[in-house]
Amino acid sequence: MGASWDEVTEGMEIPTLTKNCSTQQLVHWAAGSGDFYQIHYDHNFARATGLPNIIVHGALKHAFLGQLLHDWVGNEGRVKRVGCSYRGMDYPDEEIQCKGVVTRKYEENGERLVDLDIWTENPEGTRTSPGSATVRLP
Amino acid sequence: MSDATQESLITDEMRAAIGKESEPTTLEVDKTSVRMFARSVGYTDPVYYDEAAAKAAGYRSLPAPPGYLGTPIFDPNRRAVRPQGMMEPSRPLKRVLNGGTDVEYLADVCAGDVLTSTSAVSSIEERQGRLGEMLITTTKTTYRNERGEVVAIMTGTGIRY
Numbered sequence: 001m002g003a004s005w006d007e008v009t010e011g012m013e014i015p016t017l018t019k020n021c022s023t024q025q026l027v028h029w030a031a032g033s034g035d036f037y038q039i040h041y042d043h044n045f046a047r048a049t050g051l052p053n054i055i056v057h058g059a060l061k062h063a064f065l066g067q068l069l070h071d072w073v074g075n076e077g078r079v080k081r082v083g084c085s086y087r088g089m090d091y092p093d094e095e096i097q098c099k100g101v102v103t104r105k106y107e108e109n110g111e112r113l114v115d116l117d118i119w120t121e122n123p124e125g126t127r128t129s130p131g132s133a134t135v136r137l138p
Numbered sequence: 139m140s141d142a143t144q145e146s147l148i149t150d151e152m153r154a155a156i157g158k159e160s161e162p163t164t165l166e167v168d169k170t171s172v173r174m175f176a177r178s179v180g181y182t183d184p185v186y187y188d189e190a191a192a193k194a195a196g197y198r199s200l201p202a203p204p205g206y207l208g209t210p211i212f213d214p215n216r217r218a219v220r221p222q223g224m225m226e227p228s229r230p231l232k233r234v235l236n237g238g239t240d241v242e243y244l245a246d247v248c249a250g251d252v253l254t255s256t257s258a259v260s261s262i263e264e265r266q267g268r269l270g271e272m273l274i275t276t277t278k279t280t281y282r283n284e285r286g287e288v289v290a291i292m293t294g295t296g297i298r299y
Binding site for chain 1: 178179235
């Protein structure tokens with residue numbers, strides 16, 4: 001069961017989704033998304049471009065935020081929009097916390113909608129992918 | 139702020155590309171690709187893996203998870219199409235970073251759908267940032283299903299530096 005619109009209040013936090021990417025997960029993502037840029041799985045290549053390590057794909061963090069929202073709204077709700085910018089890098093084998101806070105609850109064109117601020121957070125507490133989203137709730 | 143004495147990174151060719159729609163790309167959404175994508179993100183919801191569970195939840199087939207908008211049909215005999223607006227700037231920039239992704243969904247996308255996407259550059263900006271000289275390209279891609287309905291609009295920001 002997902003969230004229900006009646007129970008949502010502005011300012012409430014939604015349940016955190018915690019991720020920790022193994023290098024294997026990044027390879028899964030490369031295949032699943034079709035993004036085979038080597039900075040995400042080849043250490044030598046990543047270092048040669050000036051990076052300290054291989055980095056987690058930005059679009060994977062966007063997809064994590066999509067999962068954060070899907071897991072919260074369930075299948076009777078829908079993710080209507082999810083957007084984020086990639087402000088900081090995240091690395092394999094480090095925790096990535098995906099979080100969201102409700103900023104607005106409203107009805108539009110007969111739909112019960114909720115806007116949220118969403119972000120991923122690294123172990124230092126820095127928001128590496130801040131963004132916003134809109135979901136529809138039953 | 140860019141140095142006034144230095145030539146803009148943005149060429150006339152790049153400026154002329156702003157707003158021009160690309161050739162269409164065909165993308166397939168199938169059960170295997172949905173499962174692969176969902177697994178790579180780490181979803182545990184059975185609707186992304188089990189068609190019976192998806193149908194019981196009201197979907198036509200396995201739904202595409204947020205962020206998945208089909209897989210382009212690969213053709214080894216066709217040269218890769220360069221993304222819109224990604225032509226050479228006036229001074230070479232070596233590196234590329236993904237600056238951000240925003241996707242708006244207008245209808246469900248499910249396994250069995252064949253999508254057509256077209257994209258256009260909406261803006262090109264140059265900026266001095268922590269990475270030095272940067273070129274920021276915003277591209278809007280529109281995805282339609284076989285019935286011609288717009289199912290998603292993706293805005294992507296690419297950074298070259």
